Amino acid sequence: MSVIVIAVATESGVPIFTRKRGNNENIQFSTIASLHGINMFSKCHNLSVINTHLENGSILWKEYFKSVTLIGIVTGGLECDLEHLLSNINDAMVFCVGKKELENLKNIDQIKRDLRQCYPILDYLLESLDPNTLPRMTLVLDLIQSFLCSQSQQLQQVLDNYAEKVTGRWACLSIHGHLVATSSDFSELDPREARLLLLAAAQDGAPLRDTLVYLPYMSPDVAFRAVTCKLLADVYVLVVCGATPALSQIDEIVLQCWEGYAQIIKEAKLIHPRNFPLSITFEPCVLGIFIVNITLRRFVFSRHLQLSNQKTRGMSGFHRMDILRTFYVTSARDLAPELNIREILEKDIDNESSIGKMCETYWCSEYHKCHAQRSGNLLCCVLYAPNIPTHTMRLLTSQMLQEFHSNKDIHW
Secondary structure, three states, rough: OOEEEEEEEEEOEEEEEEEEEOOOOOOOOOHHHHHHHHHHHHHOOOOOOOOEEOOEEEEEEEEOOEEEEEEEEEOOOOHHHHHHHHHHHHHHHHHHOOHHHHHOOOOHHHHHHHHHHHHHHHHHHHHHHOOOOOOOOOOOOOOEEEEEOHHHHHHHHHHHHHHHOOOOEEEEEEEEOOEEEEOOOOHHHHHHHHHHHHHOOOOOOEEEEEEEEEOOEEEEEEEEEEEEEEEOOOEEEEEEOOOOHHHHHHHHHHHHHHHHHHHHHHHHHOOOOOOOOOOOOOOOOOOEEEEEEEOHHHHEEEOOOOOOOOOOOOOHHHHHHHHHHHHHHHOHHHHHHHHHOOHHOOOHHHHHHHHHEEEEEEEOOOHHHHHHHEOOEEEEEEEOOOOOOOHHHHHHHHHHHHHHHOOOOOOO
16 A cells, blocks of 8 residues: 655645655656646636546545645555545644645745654654554544553643643643543644644654644644653653743753652553553453544554463454554444534435434454444444354443443543
């Protein structure tokens, strides 16, 4: 599989950047010009080219702010998420340079330089479509990757205290790129903004760094100050605050607020890569699990469910991850139509109601079985061994959902 995203200035056709993942060659300037020319030719005839299908993939054109055109090319993979990918990439561009800069494009060379800071985020987004690489910070494009631990509530209290001392409004704590705890008002943010902040926080960098960011939906024209601190290896805390206090003062506040909680953070780190509290046990036939909190737009994924070190025969961890991700994107996501607002707006009321009543779906093959079931605001997708009976599969998924609703160690 391969995925390529090209950004060009709509009027001039000047390439702004090209990012790619997978087995593909560098795209030539003449090819970029031809792809952009197709879009401009259509506009001259009062038409809009949306997409075109290749032998084993598709090409999609999306124009933003009447100034930037994103061209996505995907082959051999999840073409259904290509439009969502381009939307996320546009959000990342606004996040880094602001909406006004993208609307005006007065100095394209300067825009090119400014957008380099968002390349790591763009690459993480592209990785979510490529099964040949391990996504470090994202697995699907429409949700925030999290993990569940009993320490989350205590860490949230520390986050609230830390945010108050630095006069910050939103704060989050990430471990191995997974969202672990958030400040009380973090839910005010659009989930897409929250995920961009999480991706920005988890980038390797200085122990303490100060970055200007634009929130694409709340404040696309006025920048906020995002301060990221590395507490331990692979543990970052980010807070969005004002111009004060100075970075040196924040360094002291970090020490005051977090020094006494190092052991708690270390205990939370032990949950990874299982990503579920040890109080939750899973049957040996469960090969992987992908659970979504629909209200918060967060998900938890694990392929390391058994406490023993015994490896699953016949199916690698990467294969299990790809199966569950594909099952969610192509089938299970239909159980939560509210995750796709655009689709709801396009459907009539009767059709929407009928979709809302569907609460489970499954796949069966010679090598594995997948089952998804929704209960309230939780959607649970489970990968099972192929020899499990279908009725048992349904029973186990229901039991797991009940556990996720009732277990006191689970704090979203």
